[in-house]
Amino acid sequence: MSLAFDEFGRPFIIIKDSGTKSRIRGIEAQKANIQAAKSVARTLRSSLGPKGMDKILQSGDGDITITNDGATILEQMEVEHQIGKLLVELSRSQDYEIGDGTTGVVVLAGSLLEQAEVLLDRGIHPLRIAEGYEMASKIAVAELQKISEAFEFSKDNIEPLVRTCMTTLSSKIVNRCKREMAEICVKAVMAVADMDRRDVNLDLIKVEGKVGGKLEDTVLVNGIVLDKDISHPQMAKEIIDAKIAILTCPFEPPKPKTKHKIDIDTAEKYEELRAQEEKYFKDMVKQCKDSGATLVICQWGFDDEANHMLMHEKLPAIRWVGGVELELLAIATGGRIVPRFQELTAEKLGRAGKVREVSFGTTKDRMIIVEDCAASKAVTIFVRGGNKMMIDETKRSLHDAICVARNLVRSNAIVYGGGSAEIACGIAVENAADAVPGVEQYAMRAFADALDAIPTALAENSGLPPIETVAMIKSEQIKMNNPHLGIDCKETGTNDMKTQGVFETLIGKQQQILLATQVVKLILKIDDVITSGQYQ
Numbered sequence: 337m338s339l340a341f342d343e344f345g346r347p348f349i350i351i352k353d354s355g356t357k358s359r360i361r362g363i364e365a366q367k368a369n370i371q372a373a374k375s376v377a378r379t380l381r382s383s384l385g386p387k388g389m390d391k392i393l394q395s396g397d398g399d400i401t402i403t404n405d406g407a408t409i410l411e412q413m414e415v416e417h418q419i420g421k422l423l424v425e426l427s428r429s430q431d432y433e434i435g436d437g438t439t440g441v442v443v444l445a446g447s448l449l450e451q452a453e454v455l456l457d458r459g460i461h462p463l464r465i466a467e468g469y470e471m472a473s474k475i476a477v478a479e480l481q482k483i484s485e486a487f488e489f490s491k492d493n494i495e496p497l498v499r500t501c502m503t504t505l506s507s508k509i510v511n512r513c514k515r516e517m518a519e520i521c522v523k524a525v526m527a528v529a530d531m532d533r534r535d536v537n538l539d540l541i542k543v544e545g546k547v548g549g550k551l552e553d554t555v556l557v558n559g560i561v562l563d564k565d566i567s568h569p570q571m572a573k574e575i576i577d578a579k580i581a582i583l584t585c586p587f588e589p590p591k592p593k594t595k596h597k598i599d600i601d602t603a604e605k606y607e608e609l610r611a612q613e614e615k616y617f618k619d620m621v622k623q624c625k626d627s628g629a630t631l632v633i634c635q636w637g638f639d640d641e642a643n644h645m646l647m648h649e650k651l652p653a654i655r656w657v658g659g660v661e662l663e664l665l666a667i668a669t670g671g672r673i674v675p676r677f678q679e680l681t682a683e684k685l686g687r688a689g690k691v692r693e694v695s696f697g698t699t700k701d702r703m704i705i706v707e708d709c710a711a712s713k714a715v716t717i718f719v720r721g722g723n724k725m726m727i728d729e730t731k732r733s734l735h736d737a738i739c740v741a742r743n744l745v746r747s748n749a750i751v752y753g754g755g756s757a758e759i760a761c762g763i764a765v766e767n768a769a770d771a772v773p774g775v776e777q778y779a780m781r782a783f784a785d786a787l788d789a790i791p792t793a794l795a796e797n798s799g800l801p802p803i804e805t806v807a808m809i810k811s812e813q814i815k816m817n818n819p820h821l822g823i824d825c826k827e828t829g830t831n832d833m834k835t836q837g838v839f840e841t842l843i844g845k846q847q848q849i850l851l852a853t854q855v856v857k858l859i860l861k862i863d864d865v866i867t868s869g870q871y872q
Contacts, residue, residue, distance in 0.1 A: 361864045366462060369859050370449045372419040377446020379413070380406050380439050385794040386506040386825050388439070402725045404507065405732050406439030407431040419859060426855045434844045435739020436504050440790055445852040447789030451782035452860055460775055466857040468779020471772070472765045473853040475780075476787070477846050479764040480757060483819040484749040484842040491531070497522045497744055500839040501737040503753055508733035509726070513552055520556045520717055521734055525741040527558065527713045536742040542664065542716040543734055545727035546703070548696055549720030554730070559688065559707035560668055561716040562661060564654050566693050566704070568643050571652040573693045578706075580686040581629035582662055582671045587638030587646075589616045614641070621645045623677045629685055633657050633665065654704060670711030686710070740841055749842035752833035754822025755791025757845055759810055762787040791823050798825040 338350050360368055382389045383404040390404045393412040401412055410424040423442050430441045452465050487496045501518035510517050528540040544561045566573060589612075600606050620642070624632055632646065632653040646653045657665075666673050671686020689708025695701065717734055721727040744750070751757040762784040769780035788806055795802040805823060809831060813821050820834040828836055 358867045359865065363456065365863050365865045366456060366860065367453065368865065369419045369862055370453050372417040373423055373449050373859060374446050376410070376415060376417075376420045376423045377442050377449075380409060380442050381446075381793050382797060383409065384439050384443055384507075384790070385797045385823075386511065387798045388507055389797070390509065400725060401728065402509075403729050403732060404439070404509075405729075405736070406442055408732060409439075410442070418865075419862075422855055422859065426851055430847060430851055434743060434841070434847050436736045436743075436841075437844045437848050441848045441852050443789055443793055444786065444848060445855050447786040448783065448852060448856040449859060450789075451786045452779075452856065455778060455782055458778075460778060462860040462863070464775045465779045465782070466860045468772075468776035469783050469853050469856060471776055472769075472780040472783035473849050475765050475768045476761040476783075476849050479761045480751055480842060480845055480849070481749075483757065483760050484751050486749050489744075489748065491526055494519075494522050494526060496839075497525075497741050499837050500744060500750060500841065501740055503838050503840060504737045504740045505733055506838075508736070509729045510551060510733050516552065517554065517730075517734065518737060520554065521737040522741050523556055524715045524717055525738055525745065527715045529742075529745050531745070534746055536745050538738065538742060539664070540667070540712065540714045541738060542714070543719065543731050544703075544716055545719040545721065545731055546696060546701065547721065547724055547727060548701075551721055551726070551730065553720040555718050557705055557707065557716045557718050558713070559705060559709055559716065560661070560664060560714055561718055562654065562657060562704040562706070564657060564704055565702035567638070567653045567655050568647040571647050572650070575631050575652060575691045576689070578631045578688045578691045579629050579682075580631045580633055580665070580669055580671055580688060580691070580706075581624055581627060581680055581684075582633050582666055582669075582673050582686055583677075583680075584635045584662070584673055584675050585677060586636035587617070587620055587634065587642035589613050617642050617645050620677050621649050621651065623680055624651060625649055627680045627685060628682045629680075631691055633662070635659065635662055664714055665706065668709035668712055668714035669706070670709075740844070743841045743843055747841070747843050750839045751842050751845050752820045752822060753838035753840045754825060754831075754833045754836070755794050755806075755809075756813075756820055756822030756833050757840070758787045758790045759806070759813055759822070760819035761849070763810065763814060794823045794825055798823065798827075800824075 339347055340350055341347050383391065383406065388404050390402055391409050393401045393409065395412065401408065403409060407427045410427045415421055415424055423445060426445060427438045427442050431438050448469065455465050456462065489496045498518045501521050502514045505511055505514040505517055524541050525536055529536045542560065544563065600609065629651065632651060634653065634655050635657055637655045662673060666686060669686025669688050672684035674680050674684055687710035688706050691704065691706050693702055693704055719727050719730050721730055765780055765784040769777040772780060791806050791809065792802045795805040809821050809823065813819060821831045822833045822838065824831050830836060
C-alpha cells in the first residue's frame, strides 16, 4: 500500500491486487509445526510437579497473573502460531474434561512430536508414525487400567479422597497448607454429591475470595456467600429461620413503555403524584410482608424511599444481586424467582436456617452468608489471602482439587503418581513393540521414549540428575515387577509412591495419553501450510 498525489495535489492510495501468500510444504512444513509445538511445550516443562516453577504473565492492560496451571499459562500467553494454538486447545480440553493434568498433557504432546522428528529424519512416513502412536496409546491405556487400583470411600471415610487431592495441591502455591485445603475441597464435593447416580453438580460449589487475612483463614461455608451488604444500616444484620423473597422486579413505580411527559402546574397535582408513588411503594412492601417474607433479595436496586419503608416495616433487604447468584439461591433455598409483586405467595419463598452479615478487618467490606439452606446443599469455599494474585491462584488450585474429587466420585480407580504410571506404560509399550512386524514398531518405541519425558521433567525440576534417576527407577520396576515406583521428588527416602501416598485419577491419566496422541496425529498429518499474505 502506498500514497501518491495527482497533478492537483489530491492524495490517493495505491493498493496491490492481493497480498503475497507464503506457503511451506512437505517435510519443511512438518518440521516447522513440530518446532512451534516443542517451543510451547518447553515453556510448561519447568512448571511440572511439586517442585515446578511458577510463571508471571502480564496482559496488554497491565494485569499480572502468577500461576503454574498449564491451561492458565497457555490461555494468557496469547500464542500466535496456528500449531501453538492447537496445544492451547489441548490443554483447555483436558481442563474441561478432567480439571487436572493440564501441564502434563502438553509436555507429553511436545515430547511425542520431538520423537517423531527423529523418525521423520530417518525417512519414516508421517502416517506410519501416527499409526504406530495410535497402537502404542491403546496399549498404554490398557496398561493403566491393569495397574490401577480401586479404593473404597464413603461420606464417613473420606481419607482416600483427601490424600488424592493433596497430590494435586502439592504442585500448587497452596502446598504449605494442602491438608486443610484438600479436606475443604473433599467436604465441599461430598456435601453436594449424588452418591446414587455417582455424580457431582459443580454449579452448587462456589469459590469466593476476599483480600485480607491469611491463607489458613480459608473456610468452607455450608451455604452461599454473597458479596453484598444489607441495604440499610439500621436493618437487622442476622435473621434466624429466614423466609426469603427472591425478586427480579424493581422497587419503583411502573413506567409506561411509550414515551410520555407529565405536566404538573399546581401544588395539588404534585402532591397527588407523590401520594400515588408512595402508595405504589406501600403496596409493594405490604405484598412482601403479607407473603410472610422476613428477607427480600432483589436483582435490581431500589431508591431511598423504598429502602426507608422496608426498614420501617422491619423487613431486611439485599439489592443488586446478580442473576447467577439468584439462581443458585433459588436452587439452594427451594424458593421461586418472582418476576411480579402480585405473584408473591408464601409457597414461593425460599428458606434458610440463618442469614447474617459479616464484616472484615478495618475496611468497610461486608458480605452476606446464607447458611443451612432448606432444599439442597449448596456450599461456598471462602478464600482469604494477602493479595489478589494469591487469591486467584488459590481459586485455580482449589478448582483442580475439586475436579479430582469429582472424578473420583464418578470413577474410584487410581494410579500412582511421581511418573511411575508413565514408566510402567513405557515398559509395556516397548515389550509390545517387539511383536509388531512393520515400521510401526519404531514409532511405538519412540512413544515409549516420549512417555519418559514426564518422569525426566519431574526429576529435573526436583534438582535430581534426570537420566540416572529415570534409568534406575525403570530398571527397578522391571526387576521387582512393581509399577508403583516413581520419582522421589520430595526426597523422603523411598521411591514407592504407594508408601508416599501419591495418587492420581485413572481417567485423568488415560485422558492425557489419548488427547496428546490425537493432537500429535493431527499435527503429523499436516504437510502444507498456506498463509494468506498481508497487504503491503
